[in-house]
């Protein structure tokens with residue numbers, strides 16, 4: 001069953017107005033961070049998420065940094081983040097001088113566990129950042145309750161969860177502030193890009209202030225705080241707007257891909273498929289499986305065999321606390337994050353992935369787990 005064609009783990013798709021809008025930028029010379037597409041993207045994005053304000057910025061990490069700056073996080077503060085996430089979540093906390101405190105995950109969703117978060121809250125805790133990992137929503141009602149009870153902010157790093165739904169509300173519409181990434185492998189892309197969203201007028205103003213060097217919005221070249229240049233360009237926004245015009249189609253396709261993987265991978269001993277809880281709609285940024293079979297292949301062998309058959313996959317993120325850069329004196333039990341991290345892989349998940357490719361990938365996995 002050798003297949004010469006290489007199947008990447010992800011791949012962007014441009015089937016809409018991307019070229020037309022980018023050419024409009026060039027023709028009009030509005031290629032920098034002013035221009036109609038920034039506002040049009042922000043408005044469209046806010047409407048899609050179901051939120052009042054959306055602020056475009058240079059990438060998803062900058063979006064997180066802006067969200068933390070807006071709520072005044074700084075030296076001496078603690079911010080609870082999941083151990084199992086992409087490093088940007090923890091890095092953004094470090095940029096502010098605050099300390100990230102790592103929380104363990106749930107067994108089924110692989111997301112931050114509200115019960116474990118509660119045990120980590122101290123008098124220094126100022127915020128919780130939650131991450132709907134690979135597109136499955138977090139348990140937001142419990143997390144909102146926890147943050148209200150302790151008078152701390154809740155931020156959702158929804159970089160992987162555009163289009164995901166929790167109890168009738170889109171991911172990104174529930175926390176005090178939420179952030180998105182439009183990196184090339186994300187569900188919609190602008191090359192590099194990000195978005196901060198909020199319903200809070202005051203936080204909205206602060207995000208814009210920090211995004212544009214800290215300039216007083218009513219007085220040009222008068223700076224009231226040390227800000228950053230985290231702007232998005234009109235060209236990026238032009239691509240983003242065209243992508244947003246197709247976002248529903250992108251999500252629907254990812255859900256079909258997940259259905260197909262599930263049908264083809266169901267019942268393989270020791271292979272754990274991703275759950276979708278009853279009150280959630282998964283956005284399947286990445287269809288992911290765990291190799292837990294003591295008889296079949298282990299995770300790293302699976303990655304290698306798939307690669308030898310022309311299929312690119314990715315191991316799960318390392319948990320933050322095992323890497324020297326984010327290692328710290330946390331006594332929290334993070335065993336579940338360690339276990340899931342060591343067993344999981346992301347399978348190819350992108351718009352143009354074909355049914356026969358899913359069957360091909362699934363067949364390799366089936367053979368691997370029946371040795």
Ligand SMILES: *Cc1c(COP(=O)(O)O)cnc(C)c1O
Nearest residue numbers: 059060061086088159181182183
């Ligand atoms: C992609 C991603 C980000 C931010 O990514 P950028 O490359 O800075 O746009 C942040 N958090 C998570 C969980 C991500 O997956």
